[in-house]
Amino acid sequence: MSISPAVNAWFRENGRDLPWRRPGFPAWGTLVSEIMLQQTPVVRVVPRLEQWLERWPTPPDLAASPASDAVRAWERLGYPRRALALHAAAVAITDRHGGVVPEDVPSLLALPGVGDYTARAVAVFAYGHRHPVVDTNVRRVLARAVEGVAEPWAPRATRDLPLMESQLPADDEEARVTNAGVMELGALVCTARAPLCDSCPLLEQCAWVAAGRPAHVGPRLRVQPRFEGSDRQVRGLIMAELRASDIPVTSAEIERVWTDAAQRDRALAGLIRDGLATGSPDEGYTLPD
Numbered sequence: 156m157s158i159s160p161a162v163n164a165w166f167r168e169n170g171r172d173l174p175w176r177r178p179g180f181p182a183w184g185t186l187v188s189e190i191m192l193q194q195t196p197v198v199r200v201v202p203r204l205e206q207w208l209e210r211w212p213t214p215p216d217l218a219a220s221p222a223s224d225a226v227r228a229w230e231r232l233g234y235p236r237r238a239l240a241l242h243a244a245a246v247a248i249t250d251r252h253g254g255v256v257p258e259d260v261p262s263l264l265a266l267p268g269v270g271d272y273t274a275r276a277v278a279v280f281a282y283g284h285r286h287p288v289v290d291t292n293v294r295r296v297l298a299r300a301v302e303g304v305a306e307p308w309a310p311r312a313t314r315d316l317p318l319m320e321s322q323l324p325a326d327d328e329e330a331r332v333t334n335a336g337v338m339e340l341g342a343l344v345c346t347a348r349a350p351l352c353d354s355c356p357l358l359e360q361c362a363w364v365a366a367g368r369p370a371h372v373g374p375r376l377r378v379q380p381r382f383e384g385s386d387r388q389v390r391g392l393i394m395a396e397l398r399a400s401d402i403p404v405t406s407a408e409i410e411r412v413w414t415d416a417a418q419r420d421r422a423l424a425g426l427i428r429d430g431l432a433t434g435s436p437d438e439g440y441t442l443p444d
Contacts, residue, residue, distance in 0.1 A: 157322050158300050158357055159333045165356035166336030169343075173197065174204060175280065176335070182256040182281035184208050186244070189273045190237050197342075203232055215254040217245035223442035226431065227398045233387075235394055236429050239443070240268020258282040271312060279334055285327045287319035288334040292341025296357075297322070299345060303362030305371040306347075389413045389422035397432055403439025 174180060175188045187207055191200045207228060211217035217225065222242045229238035244266040248256055256277065257263055263274035278284040289297075294307035297318050308314070322337070323330040344351045352364055363369070382388055392412040396404050413419040423440070426432040434440035 156360055157324070158337070158360065159322055159324050159329065161356040161360065162336040162340060163329060163332045166332060166339055170335065170339050174201060182258070182277060183212070183214055185281040186256055186273070186277050187241065189276045190241050190268065191232060193237060194234060195232050199232065203230065213254060214245040214248040214256065217242060218249040221444050223444060226442050230398070231391070233391070235431055237268065239430055243267035244269060256281065258284065260286065279331050283327055283331055285323065285330045287316045287323060288338075289315040289319050290338060293319060293337050295347060296337050296341045296345045299350070299363035300357045300361045303366045305363060305369060386418060386422050386425065389418055390426055393423055393426060394431065397440060397442050403434055403441050405439045406436045409440065
């Protein structure tokens with residue numbers, strides 16, 4: 156039995172009112188939101204998304220601005236390489252597609268910074284095409300409700316996509332709702348640490364519940380390393396200095412952001428390698444042009 160009917164009914168009653176779910180939300184906004192949502196909570200994305208689309212409502216608007224503006228506007232969303240990728244995608248959309256976000260998965264995959272999940276999400280949620288869309292929340296719901304295990308497996312398209320495909324209705328619109336609904340169910344109810352099984356619309360058909368909610372066996376998915384004291388934190392501190400300055404930031408100023416010289420130098424070298432910073436000890440450092 157497909158989980159779709161119960162999920163769709165639940166989602167229509169309980170789905171959050173998010174900007175990218177509202178009628179008429181542009182495909183460009185969907186693409187921006189999906190990239191912002193990678194490893195960043197919804198509550199932090201919504202205000203930044205609204206500011207971003209007010210400033211750059213179309214891909215050509217962003218393409219006409221320097222990449223450094225995109226990095227500055229990204230502020231503290233984390234993983235600022237996504238800002239560079241989004242700027243590069245805007246340039247590609249402007250040059251190759253007349254400023255209109257493409258709607259087919261192959262064309263979306265050809266854009267810088269767009270992977271399989273994002274391409275499918277834009278095709279489904281912006282254009283209404285029928286594709287399975289699978290993220291961590293979806294894998295968790297499928298693992299429990301369909302496969303009867305406590306935790307999801309590592310991402311694997313050859314397993315994930317056919318399994319989600321098997322749960323989608325034939326109707327394009329209902330399939331779109333199922334994709335969104337399973338994600339929402341995993342985010343709000345079928346959570347990783349404390350699933351709210353008694354409130355779940357799939358309680359009566361969940362294979363994991365029927366099996367007695369067995370504990371997880373086997374390897375666990377990799378946990379995000381601690382942020383405090385990490386290279387990521389040092390990169391963020393250096394990026395904050397670069398974003399706050401319209402002139403090159405000197406080596407002495409960068410030295411003040413972190414006392415561990417080896418870690419600081421490693422973080423700075425990584426930013427330069429990733430294209431997020433440019434410069435030298437003699438000239439100082441800036442965001443990319």
